[in-house]
Amino acid sequence: MLRNFSPSALVRRYGLLVAGLTLGALTAAAHLLFLIGSGLAYVFAAPFPGARTAVRRAILARAHAFARLELRRLQRFFGDPGTLAYSGRRVLLYLATRLWVGAAGGLIVFLLVMGGGLAGVLVAQLLDGAFNDGPGLFVVNVFLGLVLLFVDVQGMSGLAVVERRLARDLLGPSGTEELERRVGELAASRAAVVAAVNDERRRIERVLHDGVQQRLVALGMLLGRARRGGDPERAADLVRQAHEETAEILRELRDVSWRVFPAALDDGGLRPALEAVVERSAIPVRLSYGLSGRLSADLETVAYFVVSESVTNAAKHAAPEWIEVDVRAEDERLTVTVTDPGQGGADATGGGLSGLARRVAAADGEFAVDSPTGGPTVVRAVLPCA
Template identity: 50%
Template sequence: MPTVDLRRASRVTAGLALGALSAFIEAVFVVLATLVSVVPAARSAVFRATRWFAELERSRLRGYLDQATSDDYGDWRALRYLGARSVVGGLGAGVFALIGLGLATAAITVWQLLTGQPLGEDDDWYDVPGLLLMGALLIFLAVQGLIGVAALERRLAHHFSGPTKQERLQRRVDALTHSRAEVVEAVNDERRRIERDLHDGVQQRIVSLGMLLGRARRARDAERASALLRQAHEETQLALQELRDVAWRVYPIALDEGGLGTALEALAERSSLPVELRCALDARVDPATETVAYFVASEAVTNAIKHSAASRIEIAVSRSGRMLSVSIIDDGVGGACPSGNGLSGLARRVGAADGVFTVDSPAGGPTVVRAELPCA
């Protein structure tokens, strides 16, 4: 462990020394860049050079001081950082200068002791202890100075890296505006889907039922009429089943009664393909998150049944802290397009809930649809 600490201390010291050397170059650059940036046509070149210097400092901090910083910063913010950092680097250069002066003094003192020369004019007995005490104090101050410069370097990098508070607020407003648009679009998609299910399913069943009843009423043969009525009765059962399926797809009542796990169990039972469900939830999450998670699983299972030529589907649900993760995996042919109507609708629905939606579907499979949702 001491070897590791000494190695790290040596690395940090080397990084501070490099920062002390670059501080003078950066100070000159900041002065020139501030003057040249008055000319609008020259700002592009100035900001390119500013970002180059800022990235050079980020590399030094990451490599020597173990300080990871963000590259999400503006040009003027980078220039202000270089100006502040050149001052801190100058402090570091002063500390190194004092260390050099102390080492030179120590070397001269040792030379005087070895050659028998007097340390002072009177060569008093307390000269050696006094010099040792003074040297120990200077070493302590030098070490503390380097530690302080390193702390300032880290604090400056943390303060200037990344967007400002106002920029973060503006981005949040933009994200909320986009999220609101996603909610509206997700609702419209849901309405279109319900209309399509009713038109292509229930409505067609009812039209067929009406035609069968009309034919039965016009039939003159009792046996023929009875056969048509039996078909109409069967069509009625199919229409009812279709209506139940549509109602289930609109909102499964099992979500309210038993939660996400119960609703997914019912989804697995209704699937025409074998579905393995792994739901590791020790408690229910908020209803809004359960609804989004359920519809992600439902739509992904429907897409897998229709398009993937899969033989089995796996649904995995887990929670880590305040994040709920839902993964749907099928062993189909892959090649699912995230921009398709079904998956893009899911992406909008998840995005409206401030979640993250991903699709991994290489050719040949498997296809993995994953949603990570914040939950209360």
């Protein structure tokens, strides 16, 4: 693992570990004083119901404040411990349990400082010629110093893992809470799927009613006038208009079919489907595609509609000079980003963007729109693609 780090990265990493453990030892001492003081205060207030309730609330409030500071320390020095949802006495249990972790961290930092001091003494003795009689004692001291350094390094890394695990176990959601959260997410995803399907049906109905249906009525009227007319030249002109109307009907039907499900997704996958979006766009689109293989059909469909709807919305409402589409996969997550330097002010709760948000949520993804007034507008969807 260490060979993947540059020397500067290693120094920074272990510098953060030393700083985090040092601060953790100090906060553990503060937690110890707080727990002792809280216990004494609660004992004295126990005979008085009103005072007991007030003291308990004050203790829990202060414990939550300590826990928030600890989470900031973990995020700053040891990495994000994950999603936490703590309440009640679990915070007190966390503060009491991590006392030994803080003490162990303080001991490791003390040993590291002591080792550094001994290394300095050893170097000074070497320069003074204290080991001129033979290298044996010097080699023994160097070996013991390296052993101590190895123990310190491994101890720091291990305690960082323990700190994060302790926070997740004691401050994170319990098994029941996690199950309830997951059930809620599934229910919301199911509702999002139903809403997205209904929105798509309504949109298709509007397109067919307001576009294709009206053109078919006009086509029928043109053909009827051509049949009833006695002037061959006039009839030929009406037939020509009917032919042009037929071409428009076919174009609109192709647009509807592409919006329902583009055939290019089945034929070649996501890339050719997005290239078709680029070709059909009235605004220049720069496509950056960083995927090397095919994704699942459902995932490609969601990614396609995120790009297609975002490009359409930008061209229709933002009037940008160009649109940039970036599709890439990192850490088993597909990220789709559509950026335009238009006028901004896009409404994330509008019909088009809210429909995209429901599509992404139904795929267990995350959807965000950043569109300040004056632009640029950035639409981003992050989808799991393990």
